Amino acid sequence: MNQPGESLRDRKKRRTRAALERATVRLAAERGYDHVTVEEIAAEADVSVRTFFNYFASKDEALIGADPEAGPRIAERILAFPPEVSPFDAYRRSVLAEITDELDNARDLWLLRKEVLMQRPDLLVRAFANSAESEQLLANAVGQRAGLPESHVYPRLLVAAGSAAFRCAVTRWALDDSVALGDLVGEALGLFGTGLAHVPHHHEGGS
Amino acid sequence: MNQPGESLRDRKKRRTRAALERATVRLAAERGYDHVTVEEIAAEADVSVRTFFNYFASKDEALIGADPEAGPRIAERILAFPPEVSPFDAYRRSVLAEITDELDNARDLWLLRKEVLMQRPDLLVRAFANSAESEQLLANAVGQRAGLPESHVYPRLLVAAGSAAFRCAVTRWALDDSVALGDLVGEALGLFGTGLAHVPHHHEGGS
DNA sequence: GATCGTTTTGCAGTCACTGCAACTTTGCAG
DNA sequence: CTGCAAAGTTGCAGTGACTGCAAAACGATC
Known part of the structure; x- marks a missing residue:
């Protein structure tokens, strides 16, 4: 169950990454970039803060969605x-x-x-x-x-x-x-x- | 005693700024940028950490000497x-x-x-x-x-x-x-x- | 040398970010 | 289905950059 290059794991990873990116952009647009903490972003995406940093090296990076x-x-x-x-x-x-x-x-x-x-x-x-x-x-x-x-x-x-x-x-x-x-x-x-x-x-x- | 556009105060400010810039560059070149803390820089320049941030908005700025x-x-x-x-x-x-x-x-x-x-x-x-x-x-x-x-x-x-x-x-x-x-x-x-x-x-x- | 404006400082606090060690989930094979 | 290994997630404790505030030290001025 791993032929199409997209396992369950991979799909979940993509979704989490996308969710974090969206959450960052949405909240930053709403309240201003520095009135949003990583804690809030992680909560919005339903993951822990530590996980946020597993996906993005910095808040900046998440905003741009590098x-x-x-x-x-x-x-x-x-x-x-x-x-x-x-x-x-x-x-x-x-x-x-x-x-x-x-x-x-x-x-x-x-x-x-x-x-x-x-x-x-x-x-x-x-x-x-x-x-x-x-x-x-x-x-x-x-x-x-x-x-x-x-x-x-x-x-x-x-x-x-x-x-x-x-x-x-x-x-x-x-x-x-x-x-x-x-x-x-x-x-x-x-x-x-x-x-x-x-x-x-x-x-x-x-x- | 303030005509030549350079009072004692002004001179001290220039010296402090220069000292902080020099200290930042010197230490960063010596040990690597992120193995130097602002605390160490401030100590090297003989001022408090808070004063460092009165002169430069960030460590980055001090390094470049903006x-x-x-x-x-x-x-x-x-x-x-x-x-x-x-x-x-x-x-x-x-x-x-x-x-x-x-x-x-x-x-x-x-x-x-x-x-x-x-x-x-x-x-x-x-x-x-x-x-x-x-x-x-x-x-x-x-x-x-x-x-x-x-x-x-x-x-x-x-x-x-x-x-x-x-x-x-x-x-x-x-x-x-x-x-x-x-x-x-x-x-x-x-x-x-x-x-x-x-x-x-x-x-x-x-x- | 009293006074006023400026600079320096300490302090308490917030937040980004990291390493580590458990814990959970997924993928796979027997 | 079960057990095992790899990958992913989490919490926690810690570091360090940076900020606001109020008090202290200092320099200019009269």
């Missing part, structure tokens, strides 16, 4: 593009695909997260602090496609640019979510692609 | 450039000037910080989390020069790129400090300026 498989997934996508796609495009399209998928699966959570991140923008930055490992993975994938040595700046810089683009996009999206988050990230990455040396032309509509 | 005047200083520099200098160049040159100054004043501290950041790269990311206010300041300055409305992405994106460039540069500098940190930041910002869409040519020497 998915340890996201990094590998994106890296895989990057490498899967045919060789005629440039490293930059492979990276951009892989990131956008991940974001689109994520929003399709958990749009409601992101709408709540938005509320929290509007109050505490620093949490978004902190969220990226714990993902150094994933960043390394992505940088390696980009470097491999670009045929660059480990030590070259380009892959690292591109990945860092991705984080920056995501940060900016979420900030804008929080102010006005009439545009899809994915489009905002795409726009930001587009600007990084063509270069910031010149101020982009200023359109009337929108920002 | 200077609340750095943001305003850079913003001022940006606005001081003659109008024929592009917003991008004004930003880049202002940031580089600040870094150069900082290294001239506290190179020894940065050499120790380097050791700590090599062990815990996340601290560098976290350091930027608390500087949202300064980022806003810089973005406004850039926006003003570029004649863009408050809501435009460009200034925000440029400032975010600056953080990313700094992060990458410090990481590389930590691995090999034979190149000046300022030059590495300059290089990274240069790439952001010309755009990341195409992989830069790979030189043999260096990275």
